[in-house]
Amino acid sequence: MEGNVRRSLDEFLAARGPGLIAFRRDLHAHPETGRAEHRTTRVIAERLAAAGLDPVVLPGGTGLLADIAAAENSSYPERTVVALRADLDALPMDDEKDVPYRSTVAGACHACGHDVHTTVVLGAGLFLAEQARAGLLPGPVRLIFQPDEEGSTGAKDVIAAGALASVGRIFAVHCDPRLDVGKLGIRSGAITAACDHIKVRVHGPGGHTARPHLTADVVYALGKVVTELPAMLSRRVDPRSSLSLVWGRISAGSAANAIPDEGIAEGTVRCLDNEAWEAAPALFGELVKSVAGAYRVTVELNYQRNVPATVNEPASAAMFATGAESVLGPDGVMPTQQSLGGEDFAYYLDCVPGALARLGTRPPGGADGDLHQPSFDVDERAIGVGVRVMVATALTALWHGAAVPEPPGPPARGSLAGAAEGER
Incomplete structure (x- = not known):
């Protein structure tokens, strides 16, 4: 990532980082399960509108999209919009943490990190909107805030609403409590099952x-x-x-x-x-x-x-790694294993190229945690890391926007055909 953009991002996070952490804590204290994310949708829309964007709520009443236009002097072919996706919903369980931002809603808890995903994409979007206003954004970006990931139906509804129109690539992060904060895990090919x-x-x-x-x-x-x-x-x-x-x-x-x-x-x-x-x-x-x-x-x-399995398109995974390395350094990006967990980001990757990466949320030296636990929490420094990574990845993808391959066909998703002996 260019030095001027990196300095601008540093200044943005110095000024807005505490507010993003407060936003995440507000979401954490007011979790909403799938199809009920009305308050979450509203507060995101208010932040985007205050930044001069025009958020559009999805037909089901929860979840929203927001487009960030490129600089007027940009000239890109069709299908070069870069999309950044977050998921909004919480899990139907009680929060057992003793923290000031503990869930105030009985039977609902952000125990999978969707509040972090949402805050990261919001922060990245707010910075990219500033870049667009300054005439520095090289291509268009679409922010996708998706409902009902845990129910595995939200992505399909987003796609049915036309959210992937003109999208050339799509990226997302997922919290990983077994990876130190400041690290990003990425792999080409199948990353979830x-x-x-x-x-x-x-x-x-x-x-x-x-x-x-x-x-x-x-x-x-x-x-x-x-x-x-x-x-x-x-x-x-x-x-x-x-x-x-x-x-x-x-x-x-x-x-x-x-x-x-x-x-x-x-x-x-x-x-x-x-x-x-x-x-x-x-x-x-x-x-x-x-x-x-x-x-x-x-x-x-x-x-x-x-x-289905979430299968990272190789070029997109490489862009994720390149963008992350530019802001985290070469030691900040590492290969990650395929998980047997499910993730409905897979539906997007059946339509357009893209990649999902794992965002480290464990305090350095801390014990391994796991998702979907009532005591789940994160090192909140991961929010700033996630914003840096998503901004850098979006810009990397936009700079390569003219070379967008055709979307991968279904046979590529996790197929073992022709796998060599010894492959892992």
């Missing part, structure tokens, strides 16, 4: 535990499904795809001496490979029926698609 939901319901006539041979033993059949299904996957699917099934809920019966007429098991299916993910519903249907069929029960499978 596909994540689906599965429910198996087993039926029988019910009966007495003294005479299981006269009925259909639903509990035994369900136990076989629960234990056999994960084992069968290891012999039916390429292990490099990391297709896994983990059960989270099993329920059957209410009396020790009665065989119930119904049992239910629910869990999540996660996968790193697109080809295996596409084939998973049919495979699970086949395997569930083959296991349960031996026990004279009827079985129903509900396989619910959630999100």
Whole structure:
């Protein structure tokens, strides 16, 4: 990033950094779950409007977009808008931290860092708007504040609203409590996994535990499904795809001496490979029926698609790394592993090139934390780091705006085809 821009960014954060931290704390104290982010949407819109931007609330009433126009002397071809995306929603859990900005809303908590993501994109947008007013922004930028990421439907609604029109690349960060503040983790290719939901319901006539041979033993059949299904996957699917099934809920019966007429098991299916993910519903249907069929029960499978794998486009990942290194130094950027967690940013990357990076939020020398914990918090210096990284990445992408490749097709998403021995 050019020296003049870096100095301007330093001055911006010196003046506005404390206000951004206060904004994040306000969001943290007033969390709103998916589709209910009305206050969050309003306070973001007020900040953007005060900066001279024209925010547009999405059709569902939560989430918003704001465009920052390029300098008048810029000349860019179509599809060169650079988008920066943040997610707004909190999780449905109580906040257990003893801090002044603890959640004031029972049953809602920013335990995944979306308040940080939102503040980072807001801060980057406010700085880029200043650059635009000074005639220094080399290309257009779109700010996307998305609702309902945790519900995995918000990104699809944003896309349906036309938010990717003319967008050439899109970038986002996600908090990483296992990475020190001041660091950014990035990788080319898949960075998160596909994540689906599965429910198996087993039926029988019910009966007495003294005479299981006269009925259909639903509990035994369900136990076989629960234990056999994960084992069968290891012999039916390429292990490099990391297709896994983990059960989270099993329920059957209410009396020790009665065989119930119904049992239910629910869990999540996660996968790193697109080809295996596409084939998973049919495979699970086949395997569930083959296991349960031996026990004279009827079985129903509900396989619910959630999100595909998030696959960083190589050129965009390189731009992220280049931009981050320009503000953090070469030691500030490091490779990161692929996670089995799900992230609906994947839907954007099915439409346009882009990349998701991991923003370090752990105090240096601190203990590893995890997301989705009621005690989750961040080292707030990560906000300034995130603003620097997003500004530098947006400018890097704009400077390369004339060389935007075609969006990646679905087969590229996590495919293992042609993977060499020893690849990780």
